[in-house]
Amino acid sequence: MVVCCDPLYPACCDTDTVCVCVSPQPILAWPSIYTDICSNGGPRTLNPADIFVDINNTWVMVPFSGGTGVFSGPVFGNTFTPPGIGSYVITFTYTDPNGCVATITNSITTTFCCDTINTVSAGNDTTICAGGIAILTATGCNGATTWYQLGVEGPFVVGQGPIFDAFPQQSTCYMVVCCDPIYPACCDTDTVCVYVSPQPILIWPSIYTDICSNGGPITLNPADIFVDINNTWVMSPFAGGTGVFSGPGIFGNTFTPPGIGSYVITFTYTDPNGCVATITNTITTMYCCDPTTTISAGNDTIICAGGVATLNVTGCEGNAIWYALTVEGPIVVGQGNTFQANPQQNTCYVVVCCNPNDPTCCFTDTVCVTIKPIILVGPITGTLISACIPATAGSSVYSVTPVLGATYLWTAPTGMTIASGQGTPTINATWTAAAMQQGINGTLCVTQYWSRICRRNHIGSCRK
Numbered sequence: 001m002v003v004c005c006d007p008l009y010p011a012c013c014d015t016d017t018v019c020v021c022v023s024p025q026p027i028l029a030w031p032s033i034y035t036d037i038c039s040n041g042g043p044r045t046l047n048p049a050d051i052f053v054d055i056n057n058t059w060v061m062v063p064f065s066g067g068t069g070v071f072s073g074p075v076f077g078n079t080f081t082p083p084g085i086g087s088y089v090i091t092f093t094y095t096d097p098n099g100c101v102a103t104i105t106n107s108i109t110t111t112f113c114c115d116t117i118n119t120v121s122a123g124n125d126t127t128i129c130a131g132g133i134a135i136l137t138a139t140g141c142n143g144a145t146t147w148y149q150l151g152v153e154g155p156f157v158v159g160q161g162p163i164f165d166a167f168p169q170q171s172t173c174y175m176v177v178c179c180d181p182i183y184p185a186c187c188d189t190d191t192v193c194v195y196v197s198p199q200p201i202l203i204w205p206s207i208y209t210d211i212c213s214n215g216g217p218i219t220l221n222p223a224d225i226f227v228d229i230n231n232t233w234v235m236s237p238f239a240g241g242t243g244v245f246s247g248p249g250i251f252g253n254t255f256t257p258p259g260i261g262s263y264v265i266t267f268t269y270t271d272p273n274g275c276v277a278t279i280t281n282t283i284t285t286m287y288c289c290d291p292t293t294t295i296s297a298g299n300d301t302i303i304c305a306g307g308v309a310t311l312n313v314t315g316c317e318g319n320a321i322w323y324a325l326t327v328e329g330p331i332v333v334g335q336g337n338t339f340q341a342n343p344q345q346n347t348c349y350v351v352v353c354c355n356p357n358d359p360t361c362c363f364t365d366t367v368c369v370t371i372k373p374i375i376l377v378g379p380i381t382g383t384l385i386s387a388c389i390p391a392t393a394g395s396s397v398y399s400v401t402p403v404l405g406a407t408y409l410w411t412a413p414t415g416m417t418i419a420s421g422q423g424t425p426t427i428n429a430t431w432t433a434a435a436m437q438q439g440i441n442g443t444l445c446v447t448q449y450w451s452r453i454c455r456r457n458h459i460g461s462c463r464k
Contacts, residue, residue, distance in 0.1 A: 001018075023096075023100050025101075026053055026102035027053070027102065028102050029052045029059060029104070030050065030051045034108045036110065037082065037109075037110055039084055039111060042081075043079045044080045045080075046079070046090065047078070048062045048069055048071075048092070049063055051069065051092050051094070067097055068094070069095070072093060074088050085112055086109070089106075090106050091103055091105050092106075114188075119190075120139070120141040120145070121138065121139045121140050122136060122176045122192035123137055125195065127194075127197055129273065130197065130198050130199045133167045135164075135166075136164045136165075137164075138176045138190070143178055145176055146159075146160050146176070147177075148175045149174055150174065150175055155175055164176075168194055170196050171193065172196075173194070174191065174193075174194065175189055175191045176189065176190055176192070197271075197273040199277050200227055200228070200241070200276075200277040201277065202277050203228075204225045204267060204279045204280075206281060208283045210284045210285065210286050212286065212287070212288030213259060213285040215257070217254045217257075219254055220265065221253070222243050222253070223235040225279065227269060236267075239271070241269055243269040247263060247265040247266050248263050250265060257283075261285060262285075265283060267281075289358070289363075293317075294363065295313055295364070295365050296313065296314050296315055297349065297365040297366060298312055300370065301367070301369055308342045309341045310339075311349060311351070312338050312339075314337075315363075316337060317353075319353070320351050320352070320353045321334075322341075324343075324347055344371070345371055346369070347368070348366055349367055349368070349369070351366075351367070388444065390442075390443065390444075391443060391444040396428055397427075397428055398410075398444055399425055399426040403425075406448045407423050408423055408449075410422055410444065410445070411444070411446070411447075412429065412444060413443055415431055415434065416429050416430070417430050
């Protein structure tokens, strides 16, 4: 109550009463417990709804309590940006509708965290052939890289640096570790596996017979070469890979002999994984005589007894040698492309012609000479002796043994004409065309008229 009295009239006083109501301080609760955050992890938003006000024994979120509140400390508005590593106290000041103010605090701890945007990559898994090298490259690493091989006993260091040449003998996985040069505790890893494909196994069972150096090219067949696929031999064209021939005289699948000798032919096979294997085979070439070269000694021929057969060889570019074939073997009887043969009996002759550039290349041909004998009857003796001789159409010379002092009268069969020699021991006869065509066999007779027989004795006398 307030009393106010007039100073001139102290008895004159007036009063008024006013009441002061005391509002209690707001009671706040901030139950949130913030986990440590990365100092380089960026800002965090603080939510006023995480803070509660006690209103009539009921906890009400600050935004719904009728008052206002602000955060303070290393914050801007409702955002906390870590200024560094450490623990930071955040204060929330609340003013209730009556203007009463209360504060509450909480702590946020920041720690160093590795940069999650920096990642290392060891690349994709790869396949190499046995005995090959896989070049592994780490990307995205700004620090030191260390390569580890993963084995049954754990990882062990096999290399350092961004590039690592791996040559495993079997399929193997590798881990690359990249550590931040400023914060060595910050490391990132990646794993890559290298699969080892075995080398192809080949067989080439073909055995090539010797070929002629002048015999022209031969074709090599890839199907003659087999690839081991899962313990099954498969022809190379059906094994999924590719193959090529190489070596002297090879063009594509064709081998053309470059000369006389043995030549190694190589077949290189590449499987679907890019693994390569080779296998070889040998082809031997030798000089062969030209199969197109032929010689001819001509057709067989017939001569009369005592006659001469002129034999000629054609197609011979070298020296021709003539051999007579006897029961004791061939006997040399002449040389040159032409040979005059005068056999006493039926005889066959072999002509041999050798290449002057290669004497081992010789060619032969055979021709036979048949003797047509003179028909002999006699001797005819006596004062008047007659004899008959078989006559066949086509024969032209007939003879009997001559007798000194005798004359001869020949009688010809039908179809034959005595052309010359009548009266002598030997005649030449001709036949009509009809007789020749029909092949007439007739009888030719001769009568010998005796004058005398002269027989020389030891003293050379002659008797009648």
